[in-house]
Amino acid sequence: MRYITEFRDRALAENLAGRIRRAVQPDRAYHFMEFCGGHTHAIFRYGVQDLMPPNVHFVHGPGCPVCVLPVRRLDDAIELAEKHGVILCTYGDMMRVPGTGRRSLIKAKADGADIRMVYSTLDALKIARENPDRQVVFFAIGFETTTPPTAVAIKMAQAERLTNFTVFCNHVLTPAAIEHVLDAPDGPAQIDGFLGPSHVSAVIGSHPYEAAAQKYQKPVVIAGFEPLDVMQSVLMLIGQVNAGRAEVENQYTRVVTRFGNRKAQALVAEVFTLRDRFEWRGLGSVPQSALQIRDNFADFDAERRFAASQKQSREVKSCECPAVLRGAKKPIECKLFGAVCTPDNPMGACMVSSEGACAAYFSYGRQRAPKDAA
Amino acid sequence: MTDCINMTHGGGGRVMAELIRDVFHKHLGNRILDRGDDAGLFAVQKGRLVMSTDGHVIAPLFFPGGDIGALSVHGTVNDLAMMGAKPLYLTAGFILEEGYPLTDLERIVWSMASAAREAGVQIISGDTKVVERGKGDGVFITTTGIGVLPEGVDISVSNVTVGQSVLVSGTIGDHGVAVLSKRENLEFETEIYSDTASLHGLVADMVAAVPDIAMLRDPTRGGLSATLNEIATAAGVGITLDEVQIPVSPDVAAACELLGLDPQNIANEGKLIAICPSGKADALLAIMRAHPLGQNAAIIGKVTDDPSHLVQMKTAFGGTRIVDWLAGEQLPRIC
Numbered sequence: 001m002r003y004i005t006e007f008r009d010r011a012l013a014e015n016l017a018g019r020i021r022r023a024v025q026p027d028r029a030y031h032f033m034e035f036c037g038g039h040t041h042a043i044f045r046y047g048v049q050d051l052m053p054p055n056v057h058f059v060h061g062p063g064c065p066v067c068v069l070p071v072r073r074l075d076d077a078i079e080l081a082e083k084h085g086v087i088l089c090t091y092g093d094m095m096r097v098p099g100t101g102r103r104s105l106i107k108a109k110a111d112g113a114d115i116r117m118v119y120s121t122l123d124a125l126k127i128a129r130e131n132p133d134r135q136v137v138f139f140a141i142g143f144e145t146t147t148p149p150t151a152v153a154i155k156m157a158q159a160e161r162l163t164n165f166t167v168f169c170n171h172v173l174t175p176a177a178i179e180h181v182l183d184a185p186d187g188p189a190q191i192d193g194f195l196g197p198s199h200v201s202a203v204i205g206s207h208p209y210e211a212a213a214q215k216y217q218k219p220v221v222i223a224g225f226e227p228l229d230v231m232q233s234v235l236m237l238i239g240q241v242n243a244g245r246a247e248v249e250n251q252y253t254r255v256v257t258r259f260g261n262r263k264a265q266a267l268v269a270e271v272f273t274l275r276d277r278f279e280w281r282g283l284g285s286v287p288q289s290a291l292q293i294r295d296n297f298a299d300f301d302a303e304r305r306f307a308a309s310q311k312q313s314r315e316v317k318s319c320e321c322p323a324v325l326r327g328a329k330k331p332i333e334c335k336l337f338g339a340v341c342t343p344d345n346p347m348g349a350c351m352v353s354s355e356g357a358c359a360a361y362f363s364y365g366r367q368r369a370p371k372d373a374a
Numbered sequence: 375m376t377d378c379i380n381m382t383h384g385g386g387g388r389v390m391a392e393l394i395r396d397v398f399h400k401h402l403g404n405r406i407l408d409r410g411d412d413a414g415l416f417a418v419q420k421g422r423l424v425m426s427t428d429g430h431v432i433a434p435l436f437f438p439g440g441d442i443g444a445l446s447v448h449g450t451v452n453d454l455a456m457m458g459a460k461p462l463y464l465t466a467g468f469i470l471e472e473g474y475p476l477t478d479l480e481r482i483v484w485s486m487a488s489a490a491r492e493a494g495v496q497i498i499s500g501d502t503k504v505v506e507r508g509k510g511d512g513v514f515i516t517t518t519g520i521g522v523l524p525e526g527v528d529i530s531v532s533n534v535t536v537g538q539s540v541l542v543s544g545t546i547g548d549h550g551v552a553v554l555s556k557r558e559n560l561e562f563e564t565e566i567y568s569d570t571a572s573l574h575g576l577v578a579d580m581v582a583a584v585p586d587i588a589m590l591r592d593p594t595r596g597g598l599s600a601t602l603n604e605i606a607t608a609a610g611v612g613i614t615l616d617e618v619q620i621p622v623s624p625d626v627a628a629a630c631e632l633l634g635l636d637p638q639n640i641a642n643e644g645k646l647i648a649i650c651p652s653g654k655a656d657a658l659l660a661i662m663r664a665h666p667l668g669q670n671a672a673i674i675g676k677v678t679d680d681p682s683h684l685v686q687m688k689t690a691f692g693g694t695r696i697v698d699w700l701a702g703e704q705l706p707r708i709c
Binding site for chain 2: 001004008010013014017044045046047048049050051096119227342343344354359362363364365366367
């Protein structure tokens with residue numbers, strides 16, 4: 001495969017591994033948070049940790065959209081399908097995430113709720129067109145990468161005057177989350193720098209991280225999702241740390257520019273506006289960290305069309321997802337990990353999502369002894 | 375005859391008799407089936423018999439490289455073949471949905487007949503039921519097969535021991551990706567064809583050349599990773615793979631990359647995994663490669679001593695990782 005295998009080349013990897021070994025100062029440790037679940041999985045899937053010197057550590061961040069969605073929002077989505085009788089369209093990753101009482105969309109579906117797995121917002125629009133007598137809700141989740149397609153769907157629905165299509169909007173913003181991680185009072189013991197988001201940055205550009213890098217004096221390297229991207233970015237971070245720099249550098253230049261995709265940004269700005277606050281699993285209530293649908297598109301806002309009931313939403317007791325998402329704990333430090341909580345029987349979202357840190361540890365890395373994985 | 379299946383086709387009356395005669399007997403007919411008895415009658419051979427059953431609910435019913443008819447023969451023939459048996463007879467149960475076009479049904483039955491002929495097996499008994507529109511999905515087929523085990527053949531997961539070699543008979547993931555490429559909400563243009571095929575001919579050559587093959591299994595649903603994990607758990611061993619050695623066609627690799635899938639988790643319908651003493655691995659590989667269904671065979675790993683019974687892989691990138699069971703259901707209705 002052209003343009004893929006080049007980024008997984010073993011000889012280049014060994015070369016980079018040698019350069020990283022020579023670059024690290026032996027008397028100090030390097031803790032780098034990879035923000036995105038995509039990075040976490042690349043690290044485990046290709047065994048990148050095996051190529052790192054022992055004093056380079058990866059700290060897994062909150063960049064897994066399924067994982068950071070609080071139980072309350074998932075409960076609301078299940079309620080939409082069960083109580084309001086809508087056709088709920090969702091990305092597949094959400095299906096098995098446990099809500100309150102370990103109820104999930106897949107269980108609701110088995111009990112008769114009309115929940116459909118879609119691959120894109122266009123599938124959801126199609127379902128709405130084909131079922132004019134039913135209400136169709138798209139369960140929108142994700143960071144800046146998935147937001148433009150949701151905006152497109154809302155604009156198309158408006159142009160087509162689709163009266164039975166709404167969006168349950170849960171889109172969240174990356175830079176706000178990074179700052180919040182660094183502000184958290186019980187945050188991770190140490191983060192020396194960030195592997196910055198790759199696809200998110202393709203949309204928003206690299207400049208939104210500049211303020212945080214400056215304010216918290218932490219280097220950020222925007223890194224691609226291929227294993228060589230990760231390794232080169234680590235080398236760049238080590239260079240910054242050693243030189244005492246805290247800048248935003250861009251390793252993923254083949255996709256990311258400083259100001260990103262302005263057309264997508266304009267589209268998002270037209271359809272969405274900032275929420276004052278939004279609840280994140282693990283991070284709590286984070287100001288100005290999420291989007292809601294603007295008043296001019298109110299007809300397509302599921303939160304305005306269907307009233308959510310008051311309910312007590314609860315996480316599974318002793319699930320450490322919140323601490324894992326802050327980078328404060330490793331998945332293997334959770335009592336439930338691998339014992340009662342497995343991908344087949346998940347207690348928390350991080351064990352379900354293909355971007356979750358617990359799923360990456362369990363599926364690719366549980367052979368490592370705790371000291372090795374930590 | 376009407377153009378579509380209706381409820382009278384399952385009603386037990388004249389219309390049903392016509393369907394059986396004009397579609398099923400016409401294509402599947404043989405000496406045993408043609409007797410028209412309630413059950414197929416055949417002489418029991420000396421030795422040991424093996425028997426297996428397999429239901430087929432694939433969507434779509436026709437896919438690049440095959441259809442549910444051929445698949446329903448291959449699926450059960452391969453279950454018998456993985457024991458080292460020579461398949462002899464099949465039975466077939468059809469559940470048809472009201473409104474299903476008869477011409478399509480006939481294509482499916484014709485395809486079953488060709489697959490059975492090619493495999494040298496006879497379909498000696500059948501059953502047809504019709505369900506109301508919306509209660510089925512066109513056609514479901516369940517086949518049951520009987521085969522005879524040659525003297526001295528002992529293929530079982532209980533023979534798997536530390537140090538043995540793991541082989542695969544060719545490229546993985548072809549079937550699952552071919553089916554996926556025709557799914558309504560996912561259609562993509564590709565040259566990938568299902569590998570659906572009867573494997574007992576290949577198995578016969580392998581067993582003849584290396585009689586002490588420890589075990590065979592066809593990696594269908596859940597793909598290579600599920601099958602190897604089943605083996606590791608059942609045999610109480612670990613398995614270590616070398617990713618570079620695992621054959622994957624460039625088209626399948628590209629499709630998986632695009633869809634975020636792992637070829638190791640994807641179903642095959644014409645591939646087998648063989649485990650044999652390491653000293654015999656090269657000989658077995660040569661025999662497999664000499665057969666048309668084993669041209670891309672490869673030695674992909676080793677059985678190891680591992681109390682955790684994990685399947686691990688040396689990645690092409692130079693690291694190591696676990697190859698785990700697939701959680702949930704990646705591709706529903708794949709066979």
